[in-house]
Amino acid sequence: MERGGGGRGRGGVRRSSPMTMKWCPRPQSSIQTPPLVTVIADQNSASHYSNNNHNHNNHNHNSPKPYGVANFSSSSLSDEVSNKLTISETETETKTETESFVFDLCPPKLTPTTVLKPSLFIKNRENRRVQQRKDNVDTVNSMVLRPGMVVLKGYLSLTDQVNIVKRCRELGLGCGGFCHPGYRDGAKLQLKMMCLGKSWDPQTGQYTDNRLSDGAKAPDLPTEFNYLVEKAIEDSHALIKQHSETKNPQNILPSMSPNICIVNFYTKSGRLGLHRDKDESEESLLKGLPIVSFSIGDSADFLYSDASDVDKAQKVVLESGDVLIFGGKSRHVFHGVTAINPMTAPQHLLEETNLRPGRLNLTFRQY
Numbered sequence: 001m002e003r004g005g006g007g008r009g010r011g012g013v014r015r016s017s018p019m020t021m022k023w024c025p026r027p028q029s030s031i032q033t034p035p036l037v038t039v040i041a042d043q044n045s046a047s048h049y050s051n052n053n054h055n056h057n058n059h060n061h062n063s064p065k066p067y068g069v070a071n072f073s074s075s076s077l078s079d080e081v082s083n084k085l086t087i088s089e090t091e092t093e094t095k096t097e098t099e100s101f102v103f104d105l106c107p108p109k110l111t112p113t114t115v116l117k118p119s120l121f122i123k124n125r126e127n128r129r130v131q132q133r134k135d136n137v138d139t140v141n142s143m144v145l146r147p148g149m150v151v152l153k154g155y156l157s158l159t160d161q162v163n164i165v166k167r168c169r170e171l172g173l174g175c176g177g178f179c180h181p182g183y184r185d186g187a188k189l190q191l192k193m194m195c196l197g198k199s200w201d202p203q204t205g206q207y208t209d210n211r212l213s214d215g216a217k218a219p220d221l222p223t224e225f226n227y228l229v230e231k232a233i234e235d236s237h238a239l240i241k242q243h244s245e246t247k248n249p250q251n252i253l254p255s256m257s258p259n260i261c262i263v264n265f266y267t268k269s270g271r272l273g274l275h276r277d278k279d280e281s282e283e284s285l286l287k288g289l290p291i292v293s294f295s296i297g298d299s300a301d302f303l304y305s306d307a308s309d310v311d312k313a314q315k316v317v318l319e320s321g322d323v324l325i326f327g328g329k330s331r332h333v334f335h336g337v338t339a340i341n342p343m344t345a346p347q348h349l350l351e352e353t354n355l356r357p358g359r360l361n362l363t364f365r366q367y
Contacts, residue, residue: 102172103178103179103180103192103265105169105172105178105192105355105356105360106166106355106356107356108354142155142239144240144244145304145314146333147252147328148253148290148326149326149327149330150236150239150240150253151316152232152236152239152322153319153321154322155232155235155321155322155323156228156294156320158349158352160228160321161296165353167222167225168360169353171196171219171222172263176211176218176219177194178192178193178194178265179193181193181213191265191270192264192265194219195211195262195263196219196220196221196260196261196262197221197259197260197261198218198367199216199218200260200262200279201213206279207280221258221259221260221364225258226258232325233255234255254288254290254328256290256327257366258365259366259367260364260367261362261363261365264363265358265359266359266361267340267356267357268341268358270340270359271336271337272337274308274309274313274334274335276332277291278332280367281367284367288328289331289366290331291326291327291363291365292325292363292365293323293361294322294323294362294363294364295319295320295324296321296345296349296359296362297320297349297355297358298344299318299319299341299344300318300341300361301317301337301339302315302317302324302336303334303338304326313334313336320344320345320349340358342357345357
């Protein structure tokens with residue numbers, strides 16, 4: 001669904017914000033690297049970020065400089081792919097031969113803050129959502145958008161969302177974690193991407209065990225993610241049965257066990273042009289095995305259509321905790337994102353995780 005790089009880019013401007021950087025050895029390189037070192041931007045930068053103040057005159061230019069990842073060495077992007085790419089906000093970065101860029105999804109706050117406990121209303125709402133999921137699907141808010149395409153509104157509880165964010169942060173800080181994909185000529189897409197299970201290359205559209213940019217092995221797909229995906233598909237079958245006369249909803253939306261996931265993070269300026277996902281195996285595509293998408297953080301305006309025409313596309317707002325599933329006859333639907341709605345993430349989620357402003361999107365699939 002929402003990949004980074006080739007066909008799944010974002011739009012915006014380049015800005016500085018605090019980052020946590022570390023040394024990460026390149027697998028192909030025989031050069032010795034020093035032990036793990038963590039470099040944290042100065043407090044002026046942290047205050048600059050947390051206060052959403054974009055006046056760069058206040059930035060301390062004596063602070064440590066972040067590092068970058070080596071350029072992609074694959075062939076240049078096709079015109080079709082390039083047309084889908086836009087840019088989102090990111091951090092300034094540089095490049096060396098043996099250091100890897102590391103992106104902190106939830107940068108630590110360097111100034112003490114008062115964190116309020118969730119209100120009784122939030123706790124009760126959380127309990128209601130958990131109970132709704134146990135009772136299958138909230139049929140009032142969840143929708144069958146078209147045959148084989150379902151959105152489960154508020155399906156992921158706040159607890160699930162917090163756990164997913166923390167797990168993605170942990171994986172993203174390691175080797176094979178979040179990267180900064182770009183063009184062959186060195187131009188960078190201002191988008192953070194991490195692949196689990198297998199690495200997907202935005203320039204070639206191929207899945208490999210190791211990332212082509214630096215040779216890093218893709219982290220394993222956490223089993224707790226698999227459970228949530230398979231449960232969501234199961235509950236979507238119950239919803240389909242309620243909205244159709246079929247006795248076997250798998251004929252409309254097949255089941256699948258995910259073995260790959262593309263994790264993207266992009267900010268309020270992020271965009272996603274209409275496209276189709278077609279880089280999985282021929283068997284997976286022919287069977288119409290679904291793509292399952294988790295939305296966490298700020299909400300997004302999501303478009304879907306039978307043609308790559310924005311004017312003919314339909315729109316649904318995907319909010320934090322929503323799960324979108326499309327497979328079967330809808331597996332090859334055109335889809336994209338026209339807007340990220342800032343400051344719409346659940347406050348309790350931000351308090352528990354310190355997630356950066358923006359949208360975290362996980363798309364699961366079976367290769």
